[in-house]
Amino acid sequence: xxxxxxxxxxxxxxxxxxxxxxxxxxxxxxxxxxxxxxxxxxxxxxxxxxxxxxxxxxxxxxxxxxxxxxxxxxxxxxxxxxxxxxxxxxxxxxxxxxxxxxxxxxxxxxxxxxxxxxxxxxxxxxxxxxxxxxxxxxxxxxxxxxxx
Ligand code: RTP
Ligand code: MG
Numbered sequence: 001x002x003x004x005x006x007x008x009x010x011x012x013x014x015x016x017x018x019x020x021x022x023x024x025x026x027x028x029x030x031x032x033x034x035x036x037x038x039x040x041x042x043x044x045x046x047x048x049x050x051x052x053x054x055x056x057x058x059x060x061x062x063x064x065x066x067x068x069x070x071x072x073x074x075x076x077x078x079x080x081x082x083x084x085x086x087x088x089x090x091x092x093x094x095x096x097x098x099x100x101x102x103x104x105x106x107x108x109x110x111x112x113x114x115x116x117x118x119x120x121x122x123x124x125x126x127x128x129x130x131x132x133x134x135x136x137x138x139x140x141x142x143x144x145x146x147x148x
Contacts, residue, residue, distance in 0.1 A: 003033060003074055003136075004081045005126035007115040010068035013037075017105055018071045021114060024087060024101065029147040030077040034136045040066050048129055057110070064110060072130045078148065081123050084116040 006025070008018050026032070040048070045062045052058050075084065089100025093112050096103035106112045117123035127136075 001031075001076050002078065002080050002120070002123075003076045003127060004084050004117045004123045005115075005130060006073045006075055006084055006117075007130075008071040008073075009065060009111070009113055009115060010070055011064075011111040012105070012113040013069050013071055015105070015113075017101075017113060020105075021071075021101060022073070025073075025075050025084070028077075028083070028087065029143065030075040030080055030084075031141055031144070033074040033076045033138075034131050035071065035073040036135070037069050037071050038130075039069050042066055044129060048126060060110060074127055074131060074136055081117055081120060085118060088114050088116050 006021075008021050012018065012021065022032075022035075042062060045065045046053070049058065049061055049065070052061060055061075077083075087100060089096025089102035089106075091102075091112060092109040093102040093106025094109075096106060096112075098104060101114045102112050117126050
C-alpha cells in the first residue's frame with residue numbers, strides 16, 4: 001500500500017494542532033504506520049529541503065523547521081500521497097481552500113502548519129530520512145475492510 005511522509009511543523013505543534021491533523025487523516029481512512037515528536041537537526045533539515053537550496057527563502061525555511069519540535073508521521077492508504085496534498089491545501093495559506101489544513105489554520109507561506117511529500121519519489125526519500133525500518137509498523141486494522 002502507498003505511504004507518505006507527513007509532518008506537523010513547529011508552528012502547528014506550538015498551536016496545539018497535532019490532534020486535529022491526526023484526526024483528519026484517521027477519519028479519512030488512512031492508517032498510521034509510524035509517528036514521533038522530534039527536533040530536526042540542521043543537517044536533516046537541509047537534506048529534507050535540498051530541492052530548495054538555491055531559493056532565497058532556504059535559510060529561513062531551515063531556521064523555522066528546526067526552531068522547535070515537529071510531529072513526523074507516515075500514513076498509508078490508496079492514493080495517500082496525492083490525497084494528503086489535497087487535504088493540506090495550497091502552499092500559500094492565502095490560496096488554500098477552507099476545509100484544508102492550511103486553509104483552516106494558516107495565514108502565511110512561511111508558517112503553513114504542515115508538510116507532506118509531493119510525489120512517490122519524495123515520499124520514499126523523506127520516509128527514509130526520518131524513519132528507520134523498526135519504527136514503521138505493519139498491522140491489521142478492522143476498518144480497512146469497510147474502506148476498500
Ligand atoms: P512543504 O514542502 O513544506 O510540504 O510545502 P510545499 O511542498 O507545499 O511547498 P514547497 O514549494 O516545497 O516549499 C517548501 C516550503 O518553503 C516555504 N516557502 N516559502 N517565501 C516563499 O516564497 C516561500 N515559498 C515556499 C513554505 O513554508 C513551503 O511550505
Ligand atoms: Mg514541498
